[in-house]
Amino acid sequence: ALSDCDGFRADAVKHVSAEASRSFCSAIHEYADSIGKENFFITGEITDSSIAPAYIDIFQGNLDAVLGIIAYPNLLGGVVKGLLPPGEFFQLYDEHTFIGSVRQQGRYIVSVLDDHDMSSRSYKERFAAHGAPPVVYLQTAHVVGVQLTTPGMPSIYYGTEQALDGAEDYHDYGCEPKRFAEDRYVREAMFGGEFGAFGTRGCHFFNPDHPTYLRIAAIARLRNGSDGVGRTLRRGRLFPRETAFAGYPFAIPPAGELMAWSMTHYQTEVVMVLNTHGAADRGADVTVDAVKHPAGSMLSILYQSDWRDDELRQPPGDRTVRVTQQPDGRTTVRVDLPPAGMMILG
Template identity: 60%
Template sequence: MAKVEELTPQQLSETDLKPRGRVYPSPISWRDQFLYQLVLDRFSDDNENQRELFDHTNPAKFQVKDKADWMAAGTKFVGGTLRGIKSKLDYLQRLGVTTLWINPPWQQHSQLETYHSDRIQEFLDIDPHFGTRQDLRDLIDAAHDRRMYVILDVIYNQSADNWFNRDEVIAALARVYQYWIALSDCDGLRIDSLKHISPEDSRKFCTAIREYAESIGKENFLLTGEITSGSMASAYIDIIGRNLTAVLDIVQSPNELTAFARGLVHPKQFFDLYSEKNLAGEYRQVGIYHLSILDDGDMSFRANKQRFAAYSTVPNLYEQVAHAVGVQLTIPGIPVIYYGTEQAFDGNEGDHDYSIEGERFAENRYIREAMFGGAFGAFQTADCHFFNIDHPTYLRIAAIARIRNRHDKIGKALRRGHHYLRETSFHNSPFSIPGQGELVAWSQVLFDTEVLMVLNTNGLENRRAEVTVDTYTHPQDSIMTFLYKSDWSNADLRNPRQNQTVAVQHHDDGRATVEIDLPPSGMAILA
C-alpha cells in the first residue's frame, strides 16, 4: 500500500502531480468490466459485525417504530466510509463486480444534493465524514490487488459557474483531478452534470485529464458522463466532440429495460435499441461507447424516484430483479449495477409520508438507502445490514456475472460478441419474435461461439417455446449445455451443473432450435 502525504495543499500551485507508489494500468477494454455504483455515505461503515443481517423472509423484524426519525435520518450523513467500502471488496468480488464507481469523497455531498464549495482549495482534501486521503489510497490499492478498478465522480459544472474566466477554471479543475489521479491511482472519472457543460469546455477538460493519465501509464483512462440527447447516435457525436470514452445510456434505455424485464411491452421495443437499421443501434452494438444503466442514484430518467423493484407484486420478484441485471450482463455495453439492487432494494419516493413532511422534499433519499443499516436502512428498517451473499438475487447475479467474466470464448462472446434477437415458436405457432409477456431469446455470437439467453418475461406463468439458434454453429446431433438456470438450487448456482444439456433440433426448412421451459420470471443461459 502506497503512503500518501497527510497535509493538504493550500494552493493549487502546491499540488504534486508525481504518482504516489505504483501506477495500475488501465483495462484493455471497458467492455470487459462490470461496474458497481455506490453512494459512499450509504454503503458501509465497517461495523456490520455489530448488527444483525436483515432477514428477507421476515422483513418486519427490524421495521422502524418511528417513521419520522427514519425519514429525517435520510436527509443527513448516515455514516458510510472509505474503510467501509474496503471491508466489502470480497462481497463485491463474489458478486462478479470488477469496477467500483464512487461518488466524490472530497465534496460535502449531502443527500439534499447541496454542494458547499465554490473554491478550488476545497476540492483538495477528503471530507472527514468519509475518512482520510490515506483511506482513499488504501481502498484503491486494495481493489487493484484484486484486479479491480475504481472510478470517481467529478463535480464540474457547479464548480465553474461562479468563475469569470472559464479557461482559467478548466485549467484549474484539470490540475485538481490530475492531482487526485496521482494521489489515489484511480482508473477513471465520471463527470457529473456533463450535459450542462459546453462540448468545447468538456473537450479541453477531458483532453487535459486524458493526456496526463496516458503520460503516467494509464492508457485507457475512463472518462464518462451523462449527456441528454435524443438518441445514442447524437450522443456518440458528443463523445468524439468532448473527448469522452463512453456515455451513460440513460436517455431511453433504463425505462425500456425495466418495461421489457417486467413483461410490460413487446420485446422489440427494448431490443430495437440495438438494431443495426439505425445509427444509434450500430453504436450500441459495438458496446464500447455506452454504460448500460437500470437504476442509479438520481433516477432522472424516471417520472418518479423509484428503484426497479418498487411496487412489484410478482411472486418471483428476486428472480425478476436478478434477470433485469442479467439482461445488462448479456447484451453489448458496459453494465452498471446500482448498490442494493443485488439485495432487491425497493426504495421509492412513495415511502414519503406527507403527514410527517408536508412537501415533496429530498426525494432522492428514498433511493439511497443504507446498506449497512444505521438509522436509515432499506425497507424502512434500522440497525440491520444487508450484505447477504445467500440472497436469491445476489446468488443469481453472481452466477450470470461469473459466466460473463470467463476468460474463454464464452465469456468473450458475452462481452464482445454480436447481438441477435431470436425467433421463437410456442404451441406450434409460426416462428416469430414473441410478444409481450412471453419467453424471449437472444444470442451473443463471436465468430464460431454462440451464447444463448432465454428469459420468461411473464411474472406469473411458466412458458415453453422452441428457440432459434445458429444453424451453422450447431450442426446435426449437436447439444447445448445450460450454463445457468434460475431454478437451480443454491449449490448449483454457486457451482453450476456440468451435464444438463438440450438437443439441437434441425427442421426441414433449415432452422435449428432448442426447446426451453422456464418458470415465471425465469432465465437460462446456454452455449
C-alpha cells in the same frame, strides 16, 4: 491516485461546453496514464434522447462513453416485467439504424437500469419497487442479466444486487406535506445508516448469499470469463431469436412470453432465454444458429435460474439441451422456464 479507481462518471457534463469537457477529460486521462492507468475510463452524463448527438459528444468532449439513461432503462425494465414486447427492446440494436449500429459496438454506451437520479422516470423508484419475493428477486437478477448479456457496458447501481425497493411510496406526507427531495428514496443506506433500505435504520443489508446476488454473480462470471463464452458476451453482436409456442409460427414473441436472443463472436454463439411472465411457466422452441449448432448437436446449459445455491456458485458441467431441426430448416432448442426464470446456453 488515493482511491485507486479506474474511471469517473462526469456527472452533468451536458451542462458544460465541449471545450471544457475536453480540457478536463484530457488532463485526467494524461494524469491517469502517468501513474500507469492507460485505460482510465470517463463516461459522461448526456441526457439527450438521441444517441447520435451523444456519440458526437464523446469525441468532442474526449469522453470514452456516454450513459444510456433515457430510453434504455424503461424499455429494459418494461420488457423483463412482461409489460412491453421484446421487439421494442431489440430495436435498440437494429444495425440498419445509426443508433443501433453504435449500440452493437458495445463500447460507447453504458447500459443503465437504476441510478441515483432515475432521470428517465417521472416517479422516483427502483426496478424492484412494489415487487414481491421470490419473483422480484429473480426479476431483479435477470434484468441485470440482460445488461450482462447484451452489447454495452453494464452499470449496476448499488443495492440492485440486494433487490432494494426504494420508492417515493415510502414518503410520509403526514410529516412532510409537500413532495420534497424524493431522490433520497433511491439512495438508501445499505451498511447501517440512519436512512436505511426497506424503511429501516441501523440495518446492514449487504448479503452475498442473497438470491439476487447469487444469480447476478453467476451470470457475471460467465461474462468475465477468458474463454469464448466470456469474449462473446463482452464483444459479440446481438441477434434477436424467434420462438414458437402453443402452435403459433416462429416470430419475436409478445409481452409476457419467453424472449430469446443470442450473442455471436467469430465461431461462438451464446443463447439467452428469459421468461418475462412473473406468475406463470412459459416454454417455447428457440431458434439458434444452424451453422454453429446443426441438428443433433448439444448445447451446454451455462446458467439456469432454478439451480441450487451451490450450483449457482459452481455450475454443473454436464447439463445439455439437444438441437433439433424444424420443418422450415431452422434449428432450435426446447426451453421451459418457471416464472421470471432465465437460461443461458452455449
